[in-house]
Amino acid sequence: xxxxxxxxxxxxxxEERPMAFLTGPxxxxxxxxxxxxxxEHRYFTWDRQADRMILTRGADxxxxxLGLGDLRSGRTNVVFEDLHKYPKWKSFLKGFxxxxxxxxxxxxxxxxxxxxFRRGGDSLMGRYFLYRMHPLTVAELTDPALRExxxxxxxxxxxxxxxQLLSLGGFPEPFLRGSVRFYNRWKRLRLELLFREDxxxxxxxxxxxxxxxxxxxxxxxxxxxxxxxxxxxxxxVSVDTIRRWIATLEGLFYCFTVRPWHRNxxxxxxxxxxxxxxxxxxxxxxxxxxx
Numbered sequence: 001x002x003x004x005x006x007x008x009x010x011x012x013x014x015e016e017r018p019m020a021f022l023t024g025p026x027x028x029x030x031x032x033x034x035x036x037x038x039x040e041h042r043y044f045t046w047d048r049q050a051d052r053m054i055l056t057r058g059a060d061x062x063x064x065x066l067g068l069g070d071l072r073s074g075r076t077n078v079v080f081e082d083l084h085k086y087p088k089w090k091s092f093l094k095g096f097x098x099x100x101x102x103x104x105x106x107x108x109x110x111x112x113x114x115x116x117f118r119r120g121g122d123s124l125m126g127r128y129f130l131y132r133m134h135p136l137t138v139a140e141l142t143d144p145a146l147r148e149x150x151x152x153x154x155x156x157x158x159x160x161x162x163x164q165l166l167s168l169g170g171f172p173e174p175f176l177r178g179s180v181r182f183y184n185r186w187k188r189l190r191l192e193l194l195f196r197e198d199x200x201x202x203x204x205x206x207x208x209x210x211x212x213x214x215x216x217x218x219x220x221x222x223x224x225x226x227x228x229x230x231x232x233x234x235x236x237v238s239v240d241t242i243r244r245w246i247a248t249l250e251g252l253f254y255c256f257t258v259r260p261w262h263r264n265x266x267x268x269x270x271x272x273x274x275x276x277x278x279x280x281x282x283x284x285x286x287x288x289x290x291x
Contacts, residue, residue, distance in 0.1 A: 001172065002144045003029065005133055009037040009107065012129065013077060019097055019106040019124075024133030025253035025278050026111040026198065027190055029172045033133070034079045034109050041077035042066050046085045055086060059096035068100050077105045084110040085201045090124055097127050112202055113251045135170025135278065138162065169281030187282070191215075198252055210235050211245050218246075218255055218275050220284045225272045226257070246275070253278050 005022070012020045022030050035043065044051045044062065054061050063069070066076055083089045097106060108114070108128070142155045168174045171190075174183040195212045199205060214235050226246070232239045249255050257273040277283060 001176065003033060004140055004144055005029075005033050005131065006037055007145070008131060009033065012131075013037060013105045013107065016129065017101060018126070019093065019101075019108055019128040021114055021128045021130045022107065022109045022133060023114055023130065023253075024111070025135070025171070026194060027171055027173065027186075028133050028135055028253075030109040030111070030133055031081060032172075034081070034107050038077040038079050038105075038107055041079055043079045043081070044083075045081040046083055047081075052086075055080075055083070055092065059092055059099060062092075062096060063100050066104070068103055075103055075105050077107070080106070080108045082110060083108055084112055084114055094124060094127065097124075101127075111198060111253065113253070136165065136172060136175055137170060138165065141165070167281060169279045171279065183281075194252060194254065199248070202252070203248055205245070205248065207237075210237065211249070214242065214245055215249060215254060216284075218249070219277060219282045221275065222277050222280075222283045223274055226275050227272065 009020055009022065022034060024030055035041075042065070044055060046052055046055065054065050062078075066078065068076065080093075083093070086092065093106075093108065096104075114130070138157055138161075139152060141161065142157060143152065164175065164178060168178070168180070168183045171186075174186045177183070191212075195208050195215070199208050199211060205211060214231060217231055217234055228239045228242050232242045235242065237245075246255070246257070250257065255275050255277050257275050259273040260271050262271070
């Protein structure tokens, strides 16, 4: 299926020199879009051992694998997937882009907020544009075209489409399959990968089981004000630990928090935020309504 990100990234690779960073939750469709828009390209993924051996040898090794030293016209599209799992990913990209940026167009994908987990000391300021991929929405399903305005005219929506989106979530694979049985199996696998692999690879948190318990509490309390003290008591850790773990879950695109708006900024910062899930189908109860 066509997505609005296909057009946005295709235009970027055709017109812009800075790298394109595509982030978003795991299995939201980043790899499919990256491979589609990059066309004839070289694809490196940190999860493939052969590619990992090239990447850890540095930018020159990757350039040699791409044949950038050969005399030829045109630019080479390069996709780096999950490079943020490499502790020195910033240094690698900085060196690769500064030397080979003119001859390549670079697309980097990641299932965590790039920059949230601070690995590598080099700054990439001015070297990339960030794109964040969201799950499918009613607007994208009814009109996948990229619009200049963020606000579009209302369109009729089939009730069956809306029910399917609410029950199966907006992640492409289970939504397109339309099977509750498949969705339940996909959900279990995705959560296992999130809390066992991504959490392990990107953080120093060893209490994966307790983090998963916290995530389940957040699913029960989606749309409600966060009570850090209550959550700390339920998970049996300190309030500061709960705050850090929620920030980590935000970095992994499990949830996001929204603070109440107020003209008085200090008052806004003192008030508790509300937590929402990227995959709304994980909600255990109806989310609390806004004021």
